[in-house]
Each structure stands twice: as C-alpha cells, then as structure tokens.
Amino acid sequence: TQSTRPQRLLGAVQKNATRGDPRSVVQAIDQFCRQKEWAMNVGDEKGCILDSVVSEVNPATVLELGTYCGYSTVRIASLLPPHAKLITLEFNPDFAAIARQVIAWAGLEDKVHLIEGASGDWIPKMTEQFGVKTFDLVFLDHWKDRYLPDTMLMEECGLLRKGSILLADNVICPGTPDYLEYVRSSPRYESQYFKSHLEYTKVEDGLEKSVFLG
Ligand SMILES: Nc1ncc2ncn(CCCCCNC(=O)c3cc(-c4ccc(F)cc4)cc(O)c3O)c2n1
Numbered sequence: 001t002q003s004t005r006p007q008r009l010l011g012a013v014q015k016n017a018t019r020g021d022p023r024s025v026v027q028a029i030d031q032f033c034r035q036k037e038w039a040m041n042v043g044d045e046k047g048c049i050l051d052s053v054v055s056e057v058n059p060a061t062v063l064e065l066g067t068y069c070g071y072s073t074v075r076i077a078s079l080l081p082p083h084a085k086l087i088t089l090e091f092n093p094d095f096a097a098i099a100r101q102v103i104a105w106a107g108l109e110d111k112v113h114l115i116e117g118a119s120g121d122w123i124p125k126m127t128e129q130f131g132v133k134t135f136d137l138v139f140l141d142h143w144k145d146r147y148l149p150d151t152m153l154m155e156e157c158g159l160l161r162k163g164s165i166l167l168a169d170n171v172i173c174p175g176t177p178d179y180l181e182y183v184r185s186s187p188r189y190e191s192q193y194f195k196s197h198l199e200y201t202k203v204e205d206g207l208e209k210s211v212f213l214g
C-alpha cells in the first residue's frame with residue numbers, strides 16, 4: 001500500500017537524523033521538504049522567528065494548536081527550560097501517530113504532551129485535565145478559521161494571563177483575516193507582525209505575535 005507524506009517525512013527523520021538530537025531532526029525535515037516533498041511545517045525561516053520568541057518568553061507552559069508531524073513541537077520543546085511543559089493538540093490520528101515518533105526520535109517525549117482531539121473540545125478541559133492554570137505561550141497553527149474562536153475561548157476559560165504571548169502562523173498565507181483584525185484592534189492585545197515567507201517558498205507569509213494585556 002502507498003505510504004503517506006507524513007510517513008515518508010518520518011522515514012527521512014529516521015534515516016538522516018541522530019536519535020536524541022532535536023536540531024538534526026529539524027534539519028532532516030527541512031531538507032526533506034526542500035528537496036523531496038513540500039509539507040506544511042512552519043519551516044526554517046519562520047522557525048527562526050519562532051525560536052527567538054520562545055527563547056525570549058522562556059515559557060513554563062506552552063500550548064500548540066495543530067501538531068501535524070511535530071516539527072514546531074520539536075523546535076519549541078528543544079528550547080524549553082527543565083520541568084517546562086508543552087501541550088500540543090492534533091485532530092488527525094494519522095498525523096498524531098507520526099508526530100509521536102518524530103518527538104520520540106528527538107528525545108523530547110518527557111517535555112511534550114500530545115493530545116488527539118479538536119481545540120474547541122479540549123481548551124475548556126485544560127485546567128481540569130492537566131492542571132494548567134494559564135499558558136505563557138500559545139502557538140496557533142491549526143485550522144485558520146479556528147484561530148479567532150479559540151482565542152476567545154482561551155480568554156473565557158481564563159487560560160491567558162497578563163503577559164501571555166500568542167504566536168500565530170500563516171496570518172497571510174493561507175491567511176487568518178478575522179483573527180488579525182481582532183488582535184490588532186482589540187485594546188486587550190499588543191500585536192506585532194513578523195514578515196517572512198510561506199515555508200520552503202518565496203510566497204509572502206508571516207507570524208503575528210500578540211501580548212495579552214489582561
Ligand atoms: N480545531 C482543531 N484542533 C486541533 C487540530 N489539529 C489539527 N487541526 C487541523 C489543522 C489542519 C492543518 C492546519 N494548517 C494548515 O492548514 C496550513 C496550511 C498551509 C498551506 C497549505 C497549502 C498552501 F497552498 C499554502 C499554505 C500552510 C501552513 O503552515 C499551515 O499550517 C486541528 N483543528
């Protein structure tokens with residue numbers, strides 16, 4: 001039977017990356033996506049911006065919406081301080097199965113909690129299920145029309161505190177116009193756009209970093 005693109009991506013990690021070395025896992029995926037098959041990872045260019053925001057925030061609690069194959073999960077988790085926790089949500093069980101193996105290959109399974117499910121269902125359960133009070137950093141990379149409703153949901157569930165950072169991928173391509181309008185016009189957020197390119201292409205895209213002001 002035919003393999004899927006995520007399965008071929010995992011194969012490239014297992015062939016070209018060193019177990020326990022997150023940077024080599026990231027490099028193997030970027031090489032696969034540049035030389036073999038495009039895939040919707042945040043990629044190396046936007047990934048550097050992600051790294052700098054994670055390093056600046058130095059978060060103890062991180063929520064990632066949309067794991068896919070675990071590329072950004074590995075980038076984030078490799079920069080976390082000891083005892084910090086990253087909860088990542090993936091809707092698609094096939095993607096989740098691949099991501100678990102990519103995260104394990106990087107040796108980061110102790111820092112990552114991968115949940116299979118939809119953000120709308122799980123955001124209200126974060127506190128009771130995982131004892132998380134608030135998130136220091138949220139990386140939004142899931143359905144583009146869920147960025148705004150899920151941000152409002154996180155506000156309602158009290159998961160954001162004064163200073164919590166939202167970092168959103170794809171605000172230009174595919175685009176999240178309603179989310180951008182909200183975080184840029186709301187007095188409760190201070191937003192900043194980091195211009196970049198759609199992963200592995202010359203098409204414009206960017207990350208929007210928004211600080212929740214409480
Ligand atoms: N609610 C909920 N909860 C949890 C979940 N887990 C997964 N999902 C569903 C997410 C499905 C994948 C989301 N990501 C993208 O669609 C995406 C697309 C492109 C792209 C594609 C084609 C182009 F021509 C140009 C750009 C590039 C990107 O960087 C993207 O991130 C969930 N949903």
Ligand SMILES: [Mg+2]
Nearest residue numbers: 042141169170
């Ligand atoms: Mg994305």
